[in-house]
Amino acid sequence: MILSYCLNPNCSEPQNHPSLKHCQNCGSGLILHSRYRSIKKIGKGGFGTTFLGIDLSLPGNPFCVIKQLRPSSNDPETFQMALELFEREAKTLGKIDHPQIPRLLDYFEDGKHFYLVQSLVKGKNLQQEVKQNGIFNESQVKAFLKEILPVLKYIHGIKMIHRDIKPANILRREQDGKLVLIDFGAVKDQVNTQLANKNYGQTAFTQFAVGTMGFAPPEQLAMRPVYSSDIYAIGATCLYLMTAKSPKDIPSDELTGELLWEKQVHLSAGFIKILRKMLEVDVRNRYKSIDEILTDLEIVPYEEQLEQNLLTHNKSIPTQGTEPDTGDNTYVSATSRLAMAIRARKSRQGRSKYVAQVTAQSILTAYAQGRIDFSQQVFNHFNFSDSNIPHINFRNSKLIQAKFEDCNLEGANFYNANLTGAIFTKANLKNVHFFKANLQGANLQGADLENTNLENANLEDANLCGANLINANITEEQLQQAQTNWATIFPDGKRHIW
Template sequence: MILSYCLNPNCSEPQNHPSVKHCQSCGANLILHNRYRSIKKIGKGGFGATFLGIDLSLPGNPFCVIKQLRPTSKDQETFDMALELFEREAKTLGKIDHPQIPRLLDYFEEDKHFYLVQSLVKGKNLQQEVKQNGVFNESQVKAFLKEILPVLKYIHSLKMIHRDIKPANILRREQDGKLVLIDFGAVKDQVNTQLANQNYGQTAFTQFAVGTMGFAPPEQLAMRPIYSSDIYAIGATCLYLMTAKSPKDIAADELTGELLWEKEVRLSAGFVKILRKMLEVDVRNRYKSIDEVLVDLDIVPYEQQLEQNLFTHSKPVTPPPNLESESNDNTYVSATSRLAMAIRARKSRQGKSKYVAQVTPQSLLNAYSRGRIDFSQQVFNKFNFAHANIPNINFRNSQLIQAKFEEANLEGANFYSANASGANFNKANLRKVHFFKAELESADFRGADLEGANLEGANLDSANLCGANLTNSNITEEQIQQAQTNWATIFPDGKRHIW
């Protein structure tokens, strides 16, 4: 039985029977906006609380997230201003339309509390992920940045600042393994800032801290956030991912306030330079925009590629044609000059060939063994990964036509929207693999372990599931009918069906 949970912050017995409409302890209304019922508290902060709820107006009563903002001031003028700011900022949040940001479903005021209702995203946040799986290495952090920074760039394009970026506010979506940015501080922080600017004194609003200590830079704590405040918070999040330490637990320079983080991690010189600039206390020295960070992230691996092959150490990198010298003589060109020319060549979109390191199955496995897991949006057709041990590898949107994965360990791997038609997964470990929207036509899954795998939206036309274990997998009856099965196939209910 799913209980109702009273949203009155002063209620002594908030749990109620689901059939009642008013709290049996304090008498508060349990059905918000004639539509939403709270069932569980899932978070609490200085400005309110977050609850898991259900939408009673829609078929199936889907889950949602209810965020309650609690201005405690009894001053009517203060409340009226807060209500106006809340409505204005909530409308701004309503303009967000991005697949990696929860959708705003509703906003309203009831009993002098403000509410935001958002779609529910199932998954673990990065703080939980680090505690469960351990810290990230450099390649994993770079992959994190390359995925989350474009989401933040979208937010900034709407002239919004997130204001509360931290590991607990970034989820890895269970459905497809993508990162999702949650818990926007736009409403509460705009209320805080405006009321402070209007000289309302130390009201209940201005007493609340803006952002999270350790992740928020000085200018944000002073209620003057700018776009690069989010960049600092992303950099601080990287520190947590690599150390499992909150930035406030990392030593800082007593004179400047700069975090002394470099002794906590082992990173390449190029990436250290990027993090230093993200974590600058002085905003004049910090990155001004997301694009600046992305450009530097794009250059760093190419800089490393000039020194050694991206995947292997056995062959030297061959520079692009005419890169080492502008003329036909043998004039010496310094390493710095070669790097500059290489970067210019890489950025050139037309008329010049660009060197691309040759990737082989073995070079990919070597890269994986050194910590790289992201191999998304690449072409690996007919590659042989038989017996490979590559759990949690990311093949999102990659081409894997007729690739061989016999008896490979791919547990937790991400094949989101990948094309693996005709691939051989015979007897492979595919537990909890994300095949969401993957092209799997004629793929061979005989004897494969697909327990808990997500096959939602995947094309399984003529795929061979004979002897496969589909226990608790996300697959429809229609998909099963498209594929081949036999008496040895274990279906999602954990049973073999007698034909």
């Protein structure tokens, strides 16, 4: 039985029977806006409380997230000002249309509280992920940046600042392993700032903290956020991913306020340079745009390799005290030589993609060195048998008749992958994402598919004999298309009698 949960912050016994329309303890209404019923409190902060709810107006009563924003002032004029600002900023949130940001479904004022209703995203946040799986290495953090920065670029492109980026506000979506940016501070901080500017002082929302200490830069804490405030917060999030420490727990320079983080991590010089610029306390020295970071992430590896090549090359050139003769007496600056070398290297690497031989062993070697993303590639007939490659990403890849016998693939991502005829016998496939994957004719005999997502996967003629399907997301229709036997353990934990 799913209980109803009273949204009155002062209610001492908020749990109620689902059939009740008013709280049996405090008398508050349990049906919000004649449409939503709260069933569980899932978060609380200075700004308000977040609840898991259901939408009673839609078929199937789908889950949703209800965010209660609590102004504290009883002054009618102040409350009216806060309400107008809230509505304006909520309308701005409603314009967001991005697959990695939850949709705003509704917003309203009810009983002197403000509410936002958003679509529910199932998954763990990055704070939980670090606590469960351990810290990220440099390659994983770079992959994180390359995925989350384009989402942030979209936000900035529609003239918005997130204002509360931190590991707890970035989810890894259970459905496909994609990162999702949640819990915008835009409404809260815009209301805070404008009320403060109108001399309303510590009233309405202004009593609450702006952003999250450690992740918010100085100008945001002073209620003057800019686009690069989000860039600082992303950099601080990277520190958490690599250390499992909140930035406020990392020592700082007493004179400048700069975080003394470099001794806490083991990174290449080029990546340290990027993070250092993201974490500049002085906004004038920080990255101004997302594109600048993405460009540096692309160029730094070439710069590092070029620098090493130049050092090696210079050792073999006698020092004459003059520039080498170029033949046409044209002087080329060091910066220009660097740019030309980078372009040449990119060109050579682009051509090498067509001639380099990719093998299963080269994939495993790259994985061992920290790379996990092998999406949108062709690995037909590759043999990965007996490999230990958890959380590897083969999203949208072609793996026709590939071999994964006795592999540890726990948490791997095969979203929309073509796995026709692939062999997964006795493989560890716990928590694997097979959403929309083509597993026609695949052999999963004896595989452990506990908690695996097989939603919309093609299982025609797939062999599930002896497979463990406990809590797997799979339909009866899919099971009928596949081969099962007396040894198959079905999602309910039972074996069928044949």
